[in-house]
Amino acid sequence: MSGLRGAVIGCGFFAQNHLKAWRDVEGARIVAVCDLDPARAEAAAALTGARAHSDAASMFAEEKPDFVDIATTMEIHEPLARLAARHDVAVICQKPFAPDIETVRRILGFTRRPIMVHENFRFQRPLIELERHVRAGAVGTPFFAHISWRTGYDVVAGQPYLAEVERFIILDLGIHLLDVARFLLGDVADIHCRTRRTMPGAKGEASAVLSLRHLSGAVSQIVCSYTTRIEPDPFPQTLIELEGDRGSLHLRHDYRLEHHERGRMTVHDVAPRPPAWADPQWALVQESVLNTQQHWIDCLRSGREPQTSGADNLKTFALVEAAYASAASGRAEVPEA
Template sequence: MLSEKSKLRFAVIGCGFWSQFQIAAWHELEGVELVAVYNRSVEKACDTALKFGVPHYYDKIEELFRNEQLDFVDIITDVDTHAQFINMALEHNVAVICQKPLTADFKTAETLVAKAIKRNIPFFVHENFRWQLPIRKLKIAIDSGVIGNVFKARVSFCSAFPVFDNQPFLATLDQFILTDIGSHIFDIVRYLFGDAENIYCKTKTVNKKIKGEDVANAFLEMQNGIHCYAEMSYASILEKEVFPQTLVLVEGEQGSIELAPGFELKITTRHGSTSSVIQPEMYNWVDPDYAVVHSCIVDINRNFRDALLNGYDAETSAADNLKTLQLVFAAYQSAAEGKAISVNTNFVYEH
């Protein structure tokens, strides 16, 4: 048990749909204390504070920073507001956790990362998909060498789930699936197979009621030579609706590993196949239909807490996430220009 003194004090910025799961997940961990919530509409801030027993709530961001002694903020607002709140936290020397996608454009993210590094302030991105238990177990299986050298993979997030019911703002975005889901899927690709050399992508808008693209198919050549397909769609009416599961097929010189519907991990070699089911943790606040994305919030939050308490970088630091974000915007560039885009760059933080 951590002493009261070593507890990290934090505030949540944005009290919408996703914040309710994120706050519940923070409550699973010792060593952190949610001291305030902020939202532009005071009703939502007040409701969230009451629901989770948070002592203070605000609808003026300046008052939050003036009144509270914070170790970090957890930003869970719409993407176009992330930069303003990150900037404000950095100005107040407060560490930042920000929801994916980090910012609405790449340059802004790069500038913010540079600012945080210059000021030596921890800056992390809540990119939770790589923390899903089935994805962690898949990585362990790949790294065990059971299928030998990997040469090819497919990472797939295709569904007809009515995502706009819970998150209506998504229908209004000029850029939709690559920023919203692509940021997750490209991060899983990087987690499993390292960084990319180049990316080629095509997009479509199948649902004519939304502004942005709802289908994106990308082909990535990884720096280690692996060929990787990353496909995502909200227009796929399939026999098995697996939302919000990510399906993966990895092919190696000695066999293949498949993360199949129902969290089934199948390993096939010339000697036959084995199968196991990886069930996510069922906390009492998770929606059983979405347990795989809800329960992993506890794991990523634990990584953030430990990083902040021990002074090391979180796995999904903002500096690391720049490489994921770069893939998102390179995919749009590829779709617009009809050619592969090189992404093998080292970032220089000289802003």
């Protein structure tokens, strides 16, 4: 088999999606998988046909991969990225890139090879289609967006560590929506944020309301919650209203994209086209994982910078920091990338 040789580090909950998606990515294959838990590494090896490792340093030395997919929690992204840099290996790294922006800056400082953050929301088919319409001029010049992600889905059940983190929904989920806001409306001048600890038993904020001013002059609102009681629950869909001077686009529940113009409304079906292994509830996310990983490989092979490169993701991360700073100060804060 030809193509790039990859290694996956971290074979936990979300990494299962990465592992399955790698089987469908063109131009690359996984040759090694690594987890501190040997049983998880063996299971991943069985899934992918790769060799199992439990030590990252020896994995790099023995396998000499072309790239590494870091799918661990954010606390160990920096040491693993440093190890990859030492072995001159390109990196795709799960989000959040790091626990804080200082760490992000350090990682970018020592990285010489391509690096991309696995920021997958903008690779969801509905959002790809929405952005494509905006870029094609469907609404004229955009001036407003409302981006909503509100659910009662129990995220803590699958990832119990989330109940303990001081920075909860903005760092876990809001970061995706901030990236989507940048994707649709461009970079951000300042951000205002109010947070609430609405989940009993969770230390951090489980709901947030953000107001952004983009450099273009556009305004966006981002609202996210893990404690919304609603039926039908839209999880894991992002619902968006985007308005320009010539029309509006509404991304509604169940992947209905409405294009509003004066005197006319057109509906497009933008449902994901999930891979065969996808679970219906997770199809949106699982397809985006495949799209993200394919984009990374296409970029590595062509020498292009990935859309969500480390340098690009620093700008998204700066919005997370500005959001938390605003939540504390009560004022709008300017992101400092």
